[in-house]
Amino acid sequence: MRETMAVEAIENGTVIDHIPAGQGLNILSRIQVRNSQARVTVGLNLRSGGNGTKDIIKVEGWLFSEFDAAEMALYAPNATVNIIEDYQVRKKFPIGLPAEFTGIFDCPNSNCISHTEPVATRFYVREQVRPIQLTCHFCERSFTDSLFTRNG
Amino acid sequence: MGLCMTNPLYRKDIVSISDLSKTDLELIVKLASIFKKQGPGPYLQQKVIASCFFEASTRTRLSFETAVQRLGGSLIGFSDGANTSTKKGETLTDSIHMISSYADAIIMRHPREGAARLAAEVADVPVINGGDGANQHPSQTLLDLFTIFECQGTLDNLSIAFVGDLKYGRTVHSLAQAMCHFNPTFYFVAPDVLKMPGYIEDGLVAQGVTFEYVSSLEEVVEKVDVLYMTRVQKERFDPTEYMHIASRYVLTADMLSSAKPDMKVLHPLPRVDEIHPDVDRTRHAYYFTQAENGVYAREALMSLVMNEVIEELEYA
Numbered sequence: 114m115r116e117t118m119a120v121e122a123i124e125n126g127t128v129i130d131h132i133p134a135g136q137g138l139n140i141l142s143r144i145q146v147r148n149s150q151a152r153v154t155v156g157l158n159l160r161s162g163g164n165g166t167k168d169i170i171k172v173e174g175w176l177f178s179e180f181d182a183a184e185m186a187l188y189a190p191n192a193t194v195n196i197i198e199d200y201q202v203r204k205k206f207p208i209g210l211p212a213e214f215t216g217i218f219d220c221p222n223s224n225c226i227s228h229t230e231p232v233a234t235r236f237y238v239r240e241q242v243r244p245i246q247l248t249c250h251f252c253e254r255s256f257t258d259s260l261f262t263r264n265g
Numbered sequence: 266m267g268l269c270m271t272n273p274l275y276r277k278d279i280v281s282i283s284d285l286s287k288t289d290l291e292l293i294v295k296l297a298s299i300f301k302k303q304g305p306g307p308y309l310q311q312k313v314i315a316s317c318f319f320e321a322s323t324r325t326r327l328s329f330e331t332a333v334q335r336l337g338g339s340l341i342g343f344s345d346g347a348n349t350s351t352k353k354g355e356t357l358t359d360s361i362h363m364i365s366s367y368a369d370a371i372i373m374r375h376p377r378e379g380a381a382r383l384a385a386e387v388a389d390v391p392v393i394n395g396g397d398g399a400n401q402h403p404s405q406t407l408l409d410l411f412t413i414f415e416c417q418g419t420l421d422n423l424s425i426a427f428v429g430d431l432k433y434g435r436t437v438h439s440l441a442q443a444m445c446h447f448n449p450t451f452y453f454v455a456p457d458v459l460k461m462p463g464y465i466e467d468g469l470v471a472q473g474v475t476f477e478y479v480s481s482l483e484e485v486v487e488k489v490d491v492l493y494m495t496r497v498q499k500e501r502f503d504p505t506e507y508m509h510i511a512s513r514y515v516l517t518a519d520m521l522s523s524a525k526p527d528m529k530v531l532h533p534l535p536r537v538d539e540i541h542p543d544v545d546r547t548r549h550a551y552y553f554t555q556a557e558n559g560v561y562a563r564e565a566l567m568s569l570v571m572n573e574v575i576e577e578l579e580y581a
């Protein structure tokens with residue numbers, strides 16, 4: 114695949130750039146959960162500056178809000194979101210970690226009540242620690258972010 | 266304190282020890298002391314309290330139910346999950362909806378972590394957590410705090426050693442967290458594999474609490490005001506390993522010769538062999554009083570949650 118294909122311009126939509134190589138598919142699966150009809154182009158292992166590689170995702174016709182982008186933050190904390198309108202970058206912002214994640218991840222604790230009840234999961238983000246931890250609103254356990262991002 | 270002050274625990278859910286402020290903890294301990302001395306007031310008269318044990322726990326249930334009866338309340342509920350609609354596939358959410366329409370408060374125990382938090386969000390009445398899986402058991406912590414207050418005359422500036430299984434013992438975690446309000450010094454005596462979890466240690470560091478790991482019981486006995494013993498569970502080790510490990514965390518009467526005169530030994534009970542019976546006859550044994558104190562602590566908690574004003578506290 115030629116690189117230009119992956120970064121080809123779109124008329125209206127969102128380009129998520131500087132995704133760490135390997136996380137693109139995880140983000141893609143989140144996008145598909147949110148909207149299975151979304152028109153998405155994915156570029157994997159593209160050249161990024163010096164020797165690094167990155168993934169890029171383009172979503173046509175969907176202008177991400179900062180809230181939309183926030184749930185991707187665990188996969189790609191340093192990615193950039195470009196909002197494209199009329200082939201122009203209208204807005205550019207870094208993905209930021211939200212204070213909490215609601216209804217996005219399953220609780221890694223298999224004995225957590227959230228698995229057997231009709232409730233949305235809720236995690237509080239603890240950014241002060243490294244690696245970042247998510248604390249379950251229900252079972253009160255804290256988990257490092259890698260538990261959520263492994264294999265999507 | 267104004268005379269008509271609403272107590273801060275009124276209509277509050279008691280799910281996790283971290284939901285309780287220093288003032289909350291002090292009110293509960295103070296009222297438990299008063300109730301122990303002069304008996305409880307009729308603070309649950311005309312109230313129906315649901316005692317819902319989705320998992321059996323005879324000790325906790327009897328202690329709560331005794332407290333409710335002594336306060337003049339009446340009880341509905343069940344003592345284990347076997348005969349409830351949960352078994353027929355009803356969600357906890359639906360069960361709690363239904364129970365909350367009958368009762369003025371719900372005391373519950375459940376095998377899953379987070380069950381009490383969920384119930385508190387569903388119910389229109391206060392929910393008191395009597396244990397949710399391996400997570401929280403706040404009333405146990407309250408009785409521990411009351412017991413420490415009773416035997417030391419204060420909660421402030423105490424030295425406490427926690428001994429045994431500090432990794433899986435939620436009693437120890439919650440008590441350590443609650444004591445953080447009172448400028449404690451902690452000593453941990455535990456095998457490497459049963460050390461305090463990292464998140465608890467992080468919490469202590471963040472709150473500026475001093476703690477130290479000590480390799481033997483003998484080393485801490487003379488330093489502390491409270492020696493909090495726990496059981497090292499056999500199931501976690503192979504038999505020979507268990508013999509080696511467990512024997513190092515057994516307290517005997519002759520080890521207490523260097524202890525401060527008022528040092529007290531606590532244990533959440535039941536004990537297996539971590540406290541030798543010869544300790545029972547020393548002035549330091551306090552675990553039986555601790556068990557008895559569960560009812561007073563629960564009377565105090567239920568009174569505060571169900572009444573805006575507690576006369577004993579207004580004029581105390």
Ligand SMILES: [Zn+2]
Pocket residue numbers: 220221222225226227249250251252253254379
């Ligand atoms: Zn959970």
